[in-house]
Ligand SMILES: C[C@H](O)[C@H](O)[C@@H](O)C(=O)CO
C-alpha cells in the first residue's frame with residue numbers, strides 16, 4: 041500500500057480514537073454492508089425481453105450517452121467493471137425484463153430457469169441477487185394500471201407475474217445462500233382527479249393478498265412493497281401511496297420500501313426510518329436523488345444521503361435495512377454512474393460511523409445543545425477521507441478519482457465500440 045495512505049490513516053485513527061471511535065472496527069463493519077446495485081442504470085431501464093417497448097409507468101430516462109448495454113453479456117461485463125472499482129462484495133438488483141433467455145416468454149410465464157445465467161454469474165462473482173416484477177413497459181400496462189386494474193383478466197396477468205417473480209426471488213436466495221429481496225412496485229394511478237379513490241386501492245390490496253398467499257422461506261426471499269406520490273401521467277392519484285403500503289406492510293409483515301424520490305420535495309426518507317422501524321420487521325431503501333421531481337439523478341453526497349447514513353447508524357438499523365440504489369441517468373457514462381452512486385452511499389455510511397454518536401446523544405439528553413451542535417460541526421472536517429482512501433487501498437480498488445481513468449479506458453475500448 042502507498043505509504044502516504046497508510047500514514048494518513050494512522051493519523052486519522054488517532055484523532056478518532058480520542059473520541060472513543062475504533063476505526064479498524066468501523067471498517068470491519070462497513071465491509072459487512074451490502075449495497076444492492078440496480079442493473080437498470082446500465083441500459084436506461086430497457087431490459088431484454090421486450091426491446092421494442094418504450095419505457096412506461098410514469099418514469100423516464102433522459103440522455104443518450106453512448107455505450108448502453110444491449111445484451112445480458114454486455115450488462116454483466118459493465119457491472120463487473122463497476123464492481124472492480126467499489127470496495128466490498130455486494131448485490132445486483134434485477135428486474136424481470138432482464139431475463140436472459142432465447143425463449144419468447146411473457147411476464148406471467150417467467151421461471152427461475154430464465155435467470156439461470158444470472159445466477160451462475162452471481163455465484164462466480166460472489167454476489168447476491170435481488171428481484172423486481174416489471175409492472176410497466178408492457179402492452180398490458182398501457183392504460184397505466186396493473187395489479188389494481190378493473191379488468192379481471194389484466195389483473196390476473198399481473199398477479200401471476202408477481203407470483204412468478206417471488207418464486208424467482210426464492211430461487212436466487214436458495215442458490216446463492218443470500219436472502220433475495222423481491223420488491224413490488226406498480227405505477228397504477230390517474231392523471232386527473234379520480235371519482236373513486238377507494239376501489240383501486242381495495243383491488244390492489246386484494247391482488248397483493250393473492251400475490252403473497254404462498255409462504256416462502258424467509259431465508260430465501262423477503263417481500264417488499266414500494267409506494268409513490270406521483271408519476272408522469274399519474275399526477276393526481278397513485279393507488280399505491282405511502283399510507284397504503286405502510287398499512288399493508290405493517291399488517292402483513294412485508295418490508296416497506298422507501299424511495300428517496302417518492303415523496304414531497306422537502307420530505308426526507310431519513311426522517312422516517314426511526315418511526316417505521318418501531319412497527320416493521322424491516323426496511324428496503326431505494327437510494328435516489330430527486331431533483332424537483334422523481335428524476336432519479338445519480339446520488340451525490342448531499343445532506344439527505346448523509347442523513348440516511350446517520351439515521352441507519354445512530355439508530356442501529358443496519359441489520360433490518362436492505363440498501364438498494366435506484367437512479368437512472370443516460371446523460372453520463374453509465375458505469376461511472378454506478379461507481380459514483382455506490383461509493384457515495386458507502387462514504388455516507390462511513391462518515392456516519394465516524395461520528396461521536398454516544399457523546400452527541402448524551403449531550404442531547406443533558407439538554408446541552410451547544411455541545412451537540414459544536415461537535416456535529418467540528419466533525420465535518422475530521423479526516424474521514426483518509427479512512428476512505430485506506431479502505432479502498434486495502435480492498436484493492438482505486439483510491440480517490442483514480443477510478444475515472446479506468447472508466448475512460450473502458451469507455452474507449454469497450455463502450456464506444458457498441459452500436460446504439
Ligand atoms: C425501475 C424501478 O423499479 C423503479 O424505479 C421503481 O423502483 C421506482 O422507483 C419507480 O419510480
Ligand SMILES: [Mn+2]
Pocket residue numbers: 266299326366
Ligand atoms: Mn424505486
